[in-house]
Amino acid sequence: MAPMGIRLSPLGIGVFCLLGVGVLYHVYSGFLTGKFAAFFLGDGGAGQGQPVDLRELLAVSIRAAQLGGLEVKRVRETNSLNEKAKGKTREGAEDKMTRGDLLSNRKMYHLIKNAFPAVLVNTEEQVDADEESVPWVPNIPDEIKDIIKTSKEVAPESITVWIDPLDATYEYTENLINYITTMVCIAVNGKPIIGVIHKPFTSYTAWAMVDGGSNVKRRSSYNEKTPSFIVSRSHSGQVKEVTRQTFGNKTEIISAGGAGYKVLSLLDITENKQEIADVYIHVTFIKKWDICAGNALLNALGGHMTTLNGEEIIYTGSDGNEGGLLASIGMDHGALVEKLAEKLPTIQKTHK
Numbered sequence: 266m267a268p269m270g271i272r273l274s275p276l277g278i279g280v281f282c283l284l285g286v287g288v289l290y291h292v293y294s295g296f297l298t299g300k301f302a303a304f305f306l307g308d309g310g311a312g313q314g315q316p317v318d319l320r321e322l323l324a325v326s327i328r329a330a331q332l333g334g335l336e337v338k339r340v341r342e343t344n345s346l347n348e349k350a351k352g353k354t355r356e357g358a359e360d361k362m363t364r365g366d367l368l369s370n371r372k373m374y375h376l377i378k379n380a381f382p383a384v385l386v387n388t389e390e391q392v393d394a395d396e397e398s399v400p401w402v403p404n405i406p407d408e409i410k411d412i413i414k415t416s417k418e419v420a421p422e423s424i425t426v427w428i429d430p431l432d433a434t435y436e437y438t439e440n441l442i443n444y445i446t447t448m449v450c451i452a453v454n455g456k457p458i459i460g461v462i463h464k465p466f467t468s469y470t471a472w473a474m475v476d477g478g479s480n481v482k483r484r485s486s487y488n489e490k491t492p493s494f495i496v497s498r499s500h501s502g503q504v505k506e507v508t509r510q511t512f513g514n515k516t517e518i519i520s521a522g523g524a525g526y527k528v529l530s531l532l533d534i535t536e537n538k539q540e541i542a543d544v545y546i547h548v549t550f551i552k553k554w555d556i557c558a559g560n561a562l563l564n565a566l567g568g569h570m571t572t573l574n575g576e577e578i579i580y581t582g583s584d585g586n587e588g589g590l591l592a593s594i595g596m597d598h599g600a601l602v603e604k605l606a607e608k609l610p611t612i613q614k615t616h617k
């Protein structure tokens with residue numbers, strides 16, 4: 266008996282085969298087109314879903330910080346800042362932005378997005394997605410290969426990039442150019458792994474990769490007994506009161522602009538205009554693009570950056586860090602946190 270009583274004519278078989286070929290063509294043509302497009306667009310293996318080589322991402326980050334820095338310098342030197350207020354900080358200070366911030370942001374964002382389209386990039390300033398293409402020719406400079414000998418690959422979905430296109434905008438508008446940096450940070454699963462801090466006006470770049478290497482070192486010693494503290498000059502809040510009441514009235518306090526600059530002050534930086542300090546403390550709100558690169562550099566060199574309570578900062582999700590900041594290297598970070606824990610609740614009550 267013919268199954269279910271169906272009799273297929275030769276014409277029926279022909280139509281059936283044609284339908285099958287059509288379905289197969291539909292399924293595979295999309296796949297192949299995607300592959301060809303990726304090949305011709307120079308996706309270079311860094312497209313959607315492809316693993317990201319962290320050494321190449323470091324190279325892109327350094328290039329981005331330097332390209333952004335050129336914009337920052339050009340705008341300052343041509344005195345075309347076009348200063349604006351984005352709004353107010355929680356403490357009521359003006360949150361400033363200039364053409365330097367915007368143009369640097371644009372260059373840095375588009376370079377990184379072009380090189381690694383599949384990674385999430387969080388920038389301080391707004392970007393227009395179809396603005397400008399900044400080309401990246403895949404390569405890892407010898408300067409990096411000499412220090413980081415082997416490559417490491419991670420999934421693009423695990424990466425969050427944080428860009429600060431101009432740190433210390435306040436000081437930039439006052440022409441205090443020594444405080445200015447551009448910064449890129451790569452967090453993997455929320456942990457700060459790669460940090461780049463670039464000083465555009467002296468063309469100095471510090472970079473580091475956790476468990477990889479760095480082009481910068483910690484200092485050979487720190488004053489653990491009576492440490493000097495570096496603090497904000499334009500978003501200070503109660504930082505001087507907190508520091509003196511916790512660590513003693515005679516504690517040396519250095520006021521300086523820029524979160525990037527303040528992290529560099531903890532390291533062995535061979536620049537004559539770079540001040541040095543033992544601890545960086547910040548008591549007001551701050552954003553993750555301000556602190557992530559410094560956190561990665563410190564982690565790579567064996568230091569610490571935490572909230573005032575000693576908690577690690579997670580670099581995914583929201584862009585704000587609520588718990589203040591304590592950064593140190595070459596000293597007992599836990600002991601600093603403990604001292605703060607003794608005094609902070611009473612100080613905060615008194616200053617409410």
Ligand SMILES: Nc1ncnc2c1ncn2[C@@H]1O[C@H](COP(=O)(O)O)[C@@H](OP(=O)(O)O)[C@H]1O
Nearest residue numbers: 354431432433434497500522523524549550555
């Ligand atoms: N209370 C606050 N609210 C928002 N941003 C803050 C802040 N305190 C500091 N920042 C930001 O942190 C960076 C370092 O601040 P400071 O120089 O005062 O130490 C600056 O980044 P930008 O210049 O990139 O905006 C500043 O805007």
Ligand SMILES: [Mg+2]
Nearest residue numbers: 429432433555
């Ligand atoms: Mg900043």
Ligand SMILES: [Mg+2]
Nearest residue numbers: 389429431432
């Ligand atoms: Mg900024």
Ligand SMILES: [Mg+2]
Nearest residue numbers: 360361389434
């Ligand atoms: Mg800003």
